[in-house]
Structures are given as structure tokens and as C-alpha cells.
Amino acid sequence: MTDAAELKRRTAELLAAHPPAGTDRLDFLKARFDAGLAWVHYPEGLGGLGAARSLQAVVDAELEAAGAPDNDPRRNGIGLGMAAPTILKYGTDEQKQRFLRPLWTGEEVWCQLFSEPGAGSDLAGLGTRAVHEGDEWVVNGQKVWTSSAHNARWAILIARTDPDVPKHAGITYFLCDMTDPGVDVRPLRQITGEAEFNEVFLTDVRIPDSRRLGEIGDGWRVAQTTLNNERVAIGGMRLPREGGMIGPVSKTWRERPELRTHDLHQRLLKLWVEAEVARLTGERLRQQLALGQPGPEGAGMKLAFARLNQEISGLEVELRGEEGLLYDDWTMRRPELVDFTGRDAGYRYLRSKGNSIEGGTSEVLLNIVAERVLGLPSEPRTDKDVAWKDLSR
Numbered sequence: 001m002t003d004a005a006e007l008k009r010r011t012a013e014l015l016a017a018h019p020p021a022g023t024d025r026l027d028f029l030k031a032r033f034d035a036g037l038a039w040v041h042y043p044e045g046l047g048g049l050g051a052a053r054s055l056q057a058v059v060d061a062e063l064e065a066a067g068a069p070d071n072d073p074r075r076n077g078i079g080l081g082m083a084a085p086t087i088l089k090y091g092t093d094e095q096k097q098r099f100l101r102p103l104w105t106g107e108e109v110w111c112q113l114f115s116e117p118g119a120g121s122d123l124a125g126l127g128t129r130a131v132h133e134g135d136e137w138v139v140n141g142q143k144v145w146t147s148s149a150h151n152a153r154w155a156i157l158i159a160r161t162d163p164d165v166p167k168h169a170g171i172t173y174f175l176c177d178m179t180d181p182g183v184d185v186r187p188l189r190q191i192t193g194e195a196e197f198n199e200v201f202l203t204d205v206r207i208p209d210s211r212r213l214g215e216i217g218d219g220w221r222v223a224q225t226t227l228n229n230e231r232v233a234i235g236g237m238r239l240p241r242e243g244g245m246i247g248p249v250s251k252t253w254r255e256r257p258e259l260r261t262h263d264l265h266q267r268l269l270k271l272w273v274e275a276e277v278a279r280l281t282g283e284r285l286r287q288q289l290a291l292g293q294p295g296p297e298g299a300g301m302k303l304a305f306a307r308l309n310q311e312i313s314g315l316e317v318e319l320r321g322e323e324g325l326l327y328d329d330w331t332m333r334r335p336e337l338v339d340f341t342g343r344d345a346g347y348r349y350l351r352s353k354g355n356s357i358e359g360g361t362s363e364v365l366l367n368i369v370a371e372r373v374l375g376l377p378s379e380p381r382t383d384k385d386v387a388w389k390d391l392s393r
Contacts, residue, residue, distance in 0.1 A: 002040070002051035004058045010049075011037060011062040020068040029071055029105040032063075038071075038104045042088060046100050054287060071106045074337045078148060078230075079103045079110030083156050086226045090173070090214040099154070099175070111152035112230075113143040113176060113200055114223070118393060120144075121364050123158075124167045124220060125391065128202065130159035130174065137161075137174065137212070139182075139205040145358065149185045149198040150334050152178050156226060157207075158219045163389040170388055171219035175211040182206075192350045193330035196338060228298055230359050238286065239279050245309045245341055245348065246275040249316040259319050268319075271312050278304045296372035299365040306355035306362055309340065313349040320345050 018031045032038055033047045037059050042048025063070075073080055080103070087099055102108040119125040128141025139159055149155070155176040162170035176183070182205040187195030214222040242250050253260065253268060282301055317324035327346040340351060356362040370376045383391055 002049045002055070004055060007037070007040065007049075007051065007055055007058045008062060010035060011059050015063075015066050015068065020066055025069045026105060026107070028069055030101070032068075033101050033104055037063075039084075042100075046088070046096055047104055071104060072337075074339070075151075076103070076106050076109045076148075077338065078112050078152075078156075079108070079154075082112060082226045082230045083110045083154070085229045086156065086173075086222060087175075087213065089225055090222050094210070095175070095213070103154075108153040109148060109151045111146050111149045111155045111178070112226070113146060113149075113155045113157040113202075114226075115143060115145045117142060117144050117199075121361050123223075124171065125388070125393075126158065126160060126171070127393075128157075128159045129163075130161050130172060130207070132161070132209075132216075135209050137172075137207045137209065139174070139176070139202045139207060141202050143200045143202070144197075145188070146185075146198045146200050147196060147338060147358075148336075149178065149200050150187065150195075151336055154178060155200075156213075158223050160388065161219075162217055164387050165217070166385055167383065167388045167391065168220045169217055171223070172216050173213040173219035173222040174207050175213055176202075176205065176207055177211075180205055180207075187332075187334055189332060190351075191353065192347055193332060195332060195334045227360065228296065238282070241276065241279070242272075243279070244275065245312040245316075245352070246272055248341065248345070248348070249312055249319060252316065252319060256319075259321065264315065264319055267315055271308065271315060274304075275308055275312065278308060296368050299360065299368040300373065302359055303362055303365050303369065306352075309352040309355045313345070313352045316345045317349045324349075 014032060014035045014037060018028050020028060023031075036044055036047065036049040038047035040048050040051040040056050040059060041053035043050055071080075084100060084103055087095055087103075091099070099108075103110060113128075114123060114126075116126050116128060118127060126141075128139065128143065130137040130139045137159075139157070141159065143157075146155075155178055157174045157176040158171050159174060160170050161172040164170070178185070182203040184201040184203065185198050186201070188197040188199055189195045190197060249268065250272065278301070281304075285297060285301060324345050326344070327350075328344050340355070341348060360368075367379065371378050
């Protein structure tokens, strides 16, 4: 068994062999992965040691104290939080060896080709087609709201491979090379002025069958692993006290007493407590994850994350008064990472509006919590047993 003492010993050996001050950043990250200290709960040879997931904090603390570089997780959040656990669970040995190391080191950024213009909340109704031709699949369709597609080398993609069966049964999961011919990434400018999202057009894109993840027609089950991890990654981020959206408004409250009113004080106290409850709940959820894959509970965290961000950012704009109506820069930009709490109060207010849409709309997540966490009866669905091709669109 690998315990905390063993991990500290291995971390000390890594630091001795590759002193952070004199080692190239990428070389250090590769050495860390090879030493099994990237994600310690992964198997040996894949960046881990088969240790308890909770012990990752031991390694991270030792490396942070030594000034070691991290892998800039915000830049590749989709790869680390969604693609990696899905590849680990469903990938072949060759796929795991090929993709996990450059994904963790940040050499290859990932994006997610799931949502479509005609199948947003109803993800299983997607229409992007993948047709089997020899050892390849030919993919045609359109995806939307694709974060980081303009920076990504790889994408996790779900496409319809059998239109003659009900919608959930005819989907297959692929790993798509974003540099392949036929992949066209176009920016979607948001209310913030940035083009953090993209729409992606796929025209006769050829994907080798060796880059299929899971069995043909089993893509919906594979995608559930991705989606459950996505909600935990968005809603259950590890934060210090007053981390996230509550931090800037608390700082303003302390530093600007002239802005305070009794009503704003009461609302801030309520939201501060709710943010702290959400933070501690996220910590408990991460501890539960040490026992296995995330389940539907992550939907509750994602719901709380979206609601709190929108309420807190709205309070911050009100607290700042006329200053809260200002906006720093509307310049069209295509950022390398998603920053929910960056820039000024106006940016935080506008950006938070997307929190209740991305990673599953709040309405869909409420249904998931009701049915899969609370065990309430499912809503009537008339399309469950109808072939996808026969559905009205």
C-alpha cells in the first residue's frame, strides 16, 4: 500500500533528481508523470501509483512548498477533468499510453464536441453523423459552445452511428484530431466581448476506428462518465475560504465602507454562508470520489455553483453602484483559458450568465437531481422507444 510517508519519499526523490529551479518546466512535468505523482490514484505507468485519491493533496503540498511548476490546470480543464477519466475507464491500453501523458503535461489541449444547435438540452438527440467506411469513420455535422476549440489539439466527440434505433442507443464516442482536414473552428463572440466559445463544423472528417472510445453504439454510456466528471470539475473545484466569486465582493465590502447599506449587508452575509457551505460540500464530494467514479451528485454542485455565481456577481454590481456599470474592455479576444472570476465586476456579472447553461443547463440538472438522486418519478418521455430517424425535428 502506498501511504503518505511513501508519497513524501517519492516526491523528495523527484525533487532531488529534477530540482525545480534548474529544470525545464515541461521536463519536470514529464518526470513527475513518469514517477506516478501526476494523479496518484491512476494506475502505475499512467501517471499514478494506484494510491488513494485523497493522497494527491500530500504530493501537491510538497511540490508547492518546493516551488515546483504545476500543469496549469485551468488551461486544459476539459482534458484533465473530462477526457482523462473517460479515457482511463473506456480506453484501450494503446489509447491510454498515447493520450494521458501529453494531456496531463499540457502539451495537448482538449475540447468537447458534444452540444449541437438542434440538440442542446436534449444531448441524446444529436444529429452529427458518423458513417463506417473500412477502418475509418466519416463524420459530418456541427457542434456548438465548444470552449477552447481554437487552442485544442484533440476533442472528445459523440456522433450518431445508427439512426434506426432509439436516440440513446445509436451514439458512438470518438477521439477527434482537431488538425484533421474538414475540421473548421469559428469563434462565437459572447456578451463579454470575448470568443471563449466556438462553433465547430465537421465536413467529411475521417477518424480511424482505433480512435473510437468504447463499443459502437455505446457512446451514451461512455458520455455519462464525461458528463458526471464535467459537473464535478465545474461545480466542485477546490477553493480556499472566500475563493471564487465571493472573494472579490467580500474584499470590496471590507475596503469600501462608504458603499455599505443594511440591506446589502444582510444579502452578503447570506451569500457568504451559502458559498462556504457549497465549498465544504464540494470538499466532501471530492472525498467521496476517492471511492469511485462520480455519480449524479455532481449535478447538485453544478446547480449551486451557477446560482451562487449569478447572485453574488449581481450583488457586487449593486454594491459598487455606478462603478459596477463600467466595463473595462469590449475588445474581441480568444482567450486561452476560462476565468469565471477574472477582470472586473462587470465582466464577472456578464460571464456568470453562462454558468447556468454550460456543463448542462440548470433545468436539466434539476431533473437529474430529482430522478437520480432523490428517486422521484421520471417525467413522461414519448421518444424513448422511437427510432431517432422517426423523431420530429
